[in-house]
Amino acid sequence: MDAITFLQPSDAGHDVVEHDLAEVDAAIGLVARGLASRVRLVGLHRPEAVAPTGLAHAQEARVRFSLDRGAGGAVALTLGPNLLVAEVPFRREV
Numbered sequence: 001m002d003a004i005t006f007l008q009p010s011d012a013g014h015d016v017v018e019h020d021l022a023e024v025d026a027a028i029g030l031v032a033r034g035l036a037s038r039v040r041l042v043g044l045h046r047p048e049a050v051a052p053t054g055l056a057h058a059q060e061a062r063v064r065f066s067l068d069r070g071a072g073g074a075v076a077l078t079l080g081p082n083l084l085v086a087e088v089p090f091r092r093e094v
Helices: 016-032 047-061
Strands: 039-041 063-069 075-082
Touching: 016 039, 016 047, 016 063, 016 075, 047 063, 047 075
Parallel strands: none
Antiparallel strands: 039 075, 063 075
């Protein structure tokens, strides 16, 4: 299991959607820079509200984006893996 990385609180305003989007952008940054292979965000206030913008940001960064709804209706966003890394074919040098 990957180590847990704690981020500093974001400077997003008091708007919960801005806060959630800042969390998504931070997760995208971790994956895009190779600091994490995958980040799962749970406990966001309005995940469905930030999903369209988060998807656009993830596509721009070439990071996979998925929205997962649990059995209890809880929504989690998963960012990663980095699509640029995933597209590199395996080559065996002889």
